Amino acid sequence: MHIVVCIKQVPDSAQIRVHPVTNTIMRQGVPTIINPYDLFAIEEALRLRDKLGGQVTILTMGPPMAEDTLRKALTFGADRAVLLTDRFFAGSDTLATTFALAAAIRKIGDTFGPVDIVFTGKQTIDGDTAQVGPGIAKRLGLTQLTYVSRIADVDGEARTIKVERRAEGGVQELATKMPCLITMLEGTNEIRRGSMNDALRASRAEIVKWSAADAGIEDTAKCGLRGSPTIVKKVFAPSPRATKATMVEPGDATPAEALIAEIFKQQPELESKLMTLARGY
Amino acid sequence: MAEAPKKPAAAGGRAGTKKELPEHFKDYKHVWVFIEQERGVVHPVSWELLGAGRDLANKLGVDLAAVVLGAPGGGVKEAAAEASCYGADLAYIVESDVLTDYRNEPYARAMTELVNTYKPEILLLGATTLGRDLAGAVATTLLTGLTADSTALDVDTDGSLAATRPTFGGSLLCTIYTLNYRPQMATVRPRVMSMPDRVERPLGRLIEHTFTMVEDDVVTKVLSFIADRESDKSSLAYADVVVAGGLGLGSPENFQLVRQLASVLGAEYGCSRPVVQKGWLPAERQIGQTGKTIRPRLYIAAGISGAIQHRVGVEGADLIVAINTDKNAPIFDFAHVGLVTDAVRLLPALTEAFRKRLSASTSERIAS
Known part of the structure; x- marks a missing residue:
């Protein structure tokens, strides 16, 4: 069983600050982390490998500094890490990203053995699109399994897989064939603490570094900004509302009473609405 | 960001910034909304999208079409007729046994076929688990642009779809265009767009598309569908009153x-x-x-600072009440009523005061 897990290095969102004048992201000094949703994909991949044997390859596309993220992923016990890095990839939207990642996954299959399952997280915390997983699946002709909450059964011989998938209003139980792409739902497992051995191995491991050409990409016009059908026309901060919030100053009343008085002053018809609701519809 | 070039960019330039739409995309016309219909029930986000789609179609002077996929006799025609009452001029439908349950493969194939046959310029889908699963696959197959979780949709002076969404983890907004590819695709979360009024009117045209895929062509089989128990369902998105807490509450307890x-x-x-x-x-x-995006009559945010990604999810509320210790918290920029205090101390008193007030008003009513 050869499993590839696509991960992304993202800025720790809690630490992002926006320049008050230029409205640009202040990247300096913002620590980066593995996209938190990707941890569920890594853990699920490692569990499958531990159960069925085989290897787990971690893949990321990003600047050279994304190597830190891969090394971190290796401490959990992944077998190898591939960094796809090239200036041609700069400015990629989701479609251009899936072009590059799909090429790298093909190359991983050629180099390290055929790939049975590709995992991604549900989405990233910086882009939040949830589009890259489905995009990779379509590019590689893999069966697409998004929002998977449980992998019920994998048969390596018959190359079949059964999963539970979070759908609208319920859970779908699906049976399908490998190779497939799974986007793992959050909260479905808990990332392991890697062993000392893995930590040691990770610190010494050689990260495989591929340029676009190394990954077998000939048409660099399909990469980066040039290969992106979407363009970001403007980035801006939302304007404050025209009327400022009415700040409640308690005065003689208690803060709670003053707040309630202001609420019903602004929306008088709310009181009867709330009475109806409070009585239990 | 990319500026519009003064002369057409040379071949091999930045593909996205050329203003001239390639010849083969010029006959792409009209606005489509995917109507998400499962087991005969339409997700309300579909009607919300028809409201937004109607505005776009009017601005462009084109038709608004509903697209409904599903099993023969599985509510497809009913959903198409209903779509007319929410603003659709016409509907494209595909009825096939392979479309009984949602599966990516046949749905993405049917949708791609429809787009390639009837050529819409804009395609909108709900950003539900189904809509996102489908949109990602369809956009990649068509090699076109897709903007996820749009919070505002508009038409630019040149007729391009301008889709606005939060970016950088929700700290800023950005407006995204798909200039040189068609259709221009976007997903929108439930409740982001307001529900249009329902007006009884017959559907203009119904176009039934013949779909040749059969069950043997589909690799993935649905073994079962376990519906969520009613008690597990959160009706947050459609609630009239919502109370929420943030990290300012200090602990999960x-x-x-x-x-x-x-x-x-x-x-x-x-x-x-x-x-x-x-x-x-x-x-x-x-x-x-x-x-969840919410549009309640009353929203009370306790100990929430109000990052942009939170703001866009609550701005549709009639009345936003913010309680925060930091008088400079961004939530006071978009709240209607604010109180600078520690929510942990205020909430029990507020609960008690509301209890008294509401029971008092109830008994007054009964007395009168």
Whole structure:
């Protein structure tokens, strides 16, 4: 069983600050982390490998500094890490990203053995699109399994897989064939603490570094900004509302009473609405 | 950001910034909304999208079409007729046994076929689990642009779709265009767009597309569908009153205070994104761009600072009440009523005061 897990290095969102004048992201000094949703994909991949044997390859596309993220992923016990890095990839939207990642996954299959399952997280915390997983699946002709909450059964011989998938209003139980792409739902497992051995191995491991050409990409016009059908026309901060919030100053009343008085002053018809609701519809 | 070039960019230039639409995309016309219909039930986000799509179609002077896929006799024609009452001029439908349950493969194939045959310029889908699963596959197959979780849709002076969404983890907004490819695709979360009024009117045209895929062509089989229990369903998105807490509450235990106030108000409760990331509450309670968008009559935010990704999820509320210790918190920029205080101390008093007030008004009413 050869499993590839696509991960992304993202800025720790809690630490992002926006320049008050230029409205640009202040990247300096913002620590980066593995996209938190990707941890569920890594853990699920490692569990499958531990159960069925085989290897787990971690893949990321990003600047050279994304190597830190891969090394971190290796401490959990992944077998190898591939960094796809090239200036041609700069400015990629989701479609251009899936072009590059799909090429790298093909190359991983050629180099390290055929790939049975590709995992991604549900989405990233910086882009939040949830589009890259489905995009990779379509590019590689893999069966697409998004929002998977449980992998019920994998048969390596018959190359079949059964999963539970979070759908609208319920859970779908699906049976399908490998190779497939799974986007793992959050909260479905808990990332392991890697062993000392893995930590040691990770610190010494050689990260495989591929340029676009190394990954077998000939048409660099399909990469980066040039290969992106979407363009970001403007980035801006939302304007404050025209009327400022009415700040409640308690005065003689208690803060709670003053707040309630202001609420019903602004929306008088709310009181009867709330009475109806409070009585239990 | 990319400026429009003065002369057409040379071949091999930045593909996205050329203003001239390639010849083969010029006959792409009209606005489409995917009507998400499963087991005969239409997801309300589809009607909300028809409202938004109607505005776009009017601005462009084109038709608004509903697209409905499903099993023969599985409510497809009914959904198409209903779509007319929410603003659709016409409907494209595909009825096939392979479309009985949602599966990516046949749905993506049917949708791609429709687009390639009838050529829409704009295609909107709900950002539900189904809509996102489908949109990602369709956009990649068509090699076109897709903007996820748009919070505002507009038509630019040159007729391009301008889709606005939060970016950089929700700290800024950005407007995204797909200039040189068609269709221009976008997904929108439930409740982001307001529900249009329903007006009884017959559907203009119904176009039935013949779909040749058969069950043997589909690799993935649905073994079962386990519907969520009613008690597990959060009706957060469609609640009239919502109370939510943020990291300002200090501990997961303090969410009891939020739940108590919600209970007195007959409200749903939720939280901000960092609360979910800390594991204090499950993801389905998250309010904001990547969680639930809400449009209640009353929204009370306790200990929530009000990052942009939260703001876009609550701006549709009639009255936003913010309680925060930091008088400079961004939530006071978009709240209607604010109180600078520690929510942990205020919430029990507020719950009690509401309880008294509402029971008093109830007894007054009964007395009169």
